[in-house]
Amino acid sequence: MSYLDDILFQPAAMRRLIDVADETIAAIRLPMPLGDYDRIIVTGMGGSHFANYYLCRELTARGFSVEWTPTDELISLGALPTNQRIVVIAASQSGLSGEVVAWVKQNAGASNIDLISITNNPDARVLLDASHASILLRAGEEATVSTKTYLNTLAAARLLVHALTGTETTMTLAGLRDTADGIEEYLAGPWRDALTGLVEADRQARARLLVGRAGALGTVLQGALITKEAAKLPYEGLSAGQFRHGPLDLADERLLVWFFADGDYMSAENDGLIDDLVRFGAKVFTTGMAGVKRASAQTIPMPRVPVGYDEFARIIPVELANIPLSEAEGHEPGTFRHNDKVTTKL
Numbered sequence: 001m002s003y004l005d006d007i008l009f010q011p012a013a014m015r016r017l018i019d020v021a022d023e024t025i026a027a028i029r030l031p032m033p034l035g036d037y038d039r040i041i042v043t044g045m046g047g048s049h050f051a052n053y054y055l056c057r058e059l060t061a062r063g064f065s066v067e068w069t070p071t072d073e074l075i076s077l078g079a080l081p082t083n084q085r086i087v088v089i090a091a092s093q094s095g096l097s098g099e100v101v102a103w104v105k106q107n108a109g110a111s112n113i114d115l116i117s118i119t120n121n122p123d124a125r126v127l128l129d130a131s132h133a134s135i136l137l138r139a140g141e142e143a144t145v146s147t148k149t150y151l152n153t154l155a156a157a158r159l160l161v162h163a164l165t166g167t168e169t170t171m172t173l174a175g176l177r178d179t180a181d182g183i184e185e186y187l188a189g190p191w192r193d194a195l196t197g198l199v200e201a202d203r204q205a206r207a208r209l210l211v212g213r214a215g216a217l218g219t220v221l222q223g224a225l226i227t228k229e230a231a232k233l234p235y236e237g238l239s240a241g242q243f244r245h246g247p248l249d250l251a252d253e254r255l256l257v258w259f260f261a262d263g264d265y266m267s268a269e270n271d272g273l274i275d276d277l278v279r280f281g282a283k284v285f286t287t288g289m290a291g292v293k294r295a296s297a298q299t300i301p302m303p304r305v306p307v308g309y310d311e312f313a314r315i316i317p318v319e320l321a322n323i324p325l326s327e328a329e330g331h332e333p334g335t336f337r338h339n340d341k342v343t344t345k346l
Helices: 003-008 009-017 022-028 046-061 071-076 098-107 125-129 148-165 170-187 193-205 214-229 238-243 267-279 308-331
Strands: 038-046 065-067 086-091 112-120 132-136 209-210 235-241 254-262 283-287 297-299
Touching: 003 009, 003 308, 009 022, 009 170, 022 038, 022 148, 022 238, 038 046, 038 071, 038 098, 046 065, 046 086, 046 214, 086 098, 098 125, 098 238, 112 125, 112 148, 132 148, 132 235, 148 170, 148 308, 170 308, 193 254, 193 283, 193 297, 193 308, 209 214, 209 238, 214 235, 214 254, 214 308, 235 238, 238 267, 254 267, 267 283
Parallel strands: 038 065, 038 086, 086 112, 112 132, 209 235, 209 254, 254 283, 283 297
Antiparallel strands: none
16 A cells, blocks of 8 residues: 555544444443542553544543653653552554653552554554553554654544543534545545645745644644655744744745644644744645735635544645655655664664
């Protein structure tokens, strides 16, 4: 399969996970209620960690105190306190990520830690054997950079929240199915046309940034990661707030900014930032900002999905953009030069 094949298979991969949602949720059981734990840690590396950002946000919105920490940092902090009861939710699409495996081995047998794993690999024995419970992503084999495993990790987070809070799933499952349908419709449409301006601007750019706030942060981090992998172009992902603190000084005709909105959150501030960027000469593209009507800030549409499911939709245009960006650079999109599909080295 090619990179494009993996992208096109995403709606089907989502449905494979949704179809077994009830048994997936039923298999997630902890020894005590989630709120009784002293600490809840959500961890992973790369795309797995960026996808888990939404799990952290959702649990936080439900009143839980959650730490979102990459696994290499978790290792560097040393052993977790033995006098605390801790639940760790570790996502590793391969189940073989070097840091995740190292952390599991480091903490094997700790009676105060309950581990929940999210993986696409049913043979990831080190991770799965140490897990109190697990979710299998069922995305199928992935040939290139993370696409369908990323979306299925987002979907798994939705299921895990229901499993850990004991809440009704009917509306969520309907929302996930409608989301898969919306992505499928988008992928069948003229998506290349919407990316022409971005590809042209990229050819002239000295600096390239994906920027977003709140729920869009996971998108920009994942988008920058896969663009470096798939198109071999140095895109950086930043929160809009962090962008104001220094990087705004990059703004001139050689800066490309792709801005992602999280619904109406801080829409006035987003509009103000875009106004500043355009005034300073930057090439600005927006996704998820239907209210922006500026000839100088081009809109790149995303799939139409139910309200509250934008994290699934926002990443799709970025995945697709890597195809014409790679073609402009003269190489096959999604192929690896120095990395392997699975990063096992620390």
